[in-house]
Amino acid sequence: MTLLALLSTALLFGGMALYAFGFATFLFSNLPAGQAGRLLRRAFPQFYLFVLVFSSISALLLLSSDPIGALLLGCVAATVVPARQVLIPAINEATDTGQKRRFQFLHALSVAVTLAHIGMAAAVLSRFT
Template sequence: MTLLALLATALLFGGMVLYSFGFAAFLFSSLPAMQAGPLLRRAFPHFYLFVLVASVVAALCLLPDDMTGAALMGLVAATVIPTRQVLMPAINLATDTGRTRRFKALHTLSVGITLGHIGIAAWVLSRFI
């Protein structure tokens, strides 16, 4: 179970880092903003679903050996749900209605949450050493 916990946590960490710093940056450097934005918007629900599934799997695999790590992965899972279901639609609405200040504030919050999730996954990974 420890190997599965390690792999699930590493997958979560790597997937979040790649999406956040690779995929999004690649889109905006490869496509005009008018194309990159809508494409990224379509990808985000899948990203959050990936984070949810990977964090739940990691939490379940960590449960027998590392209650702290399991709780932290559970925290990621619990916080990604409102991020996906409430915050993401609010960001999209702010974009659609031209509310730039609101978009910036909500986007900053979503970036902070994602960075927090990445940090939590990194810390849980460090516990395997």
């Protein structure tokens, strides 16, 4: 169980880090901004679904061996749902209606949520040592 928890948490951490620091940067450096934005808009719900699935799996696998790690990953799973279902549609609406200040605020919030999720996954990974 512990090995599966480690692998699942490592996949979660790596996937989030790659998406946040690699994929988005790659898109905006290789595509026109409008095209990159449209592609990210389509990818974000899938990204959040990935985070939900793997944070939940990892939390369940850690329940018996590391309740604190399980709690941290449970928090990731719990907070990714409103990010996916509420925050992302609000960002899209702000973009579509030209509300630049609202977009900037909501985008900054989504970045903070993602960084917090990455940090929590990193904290859980550090508990395996």
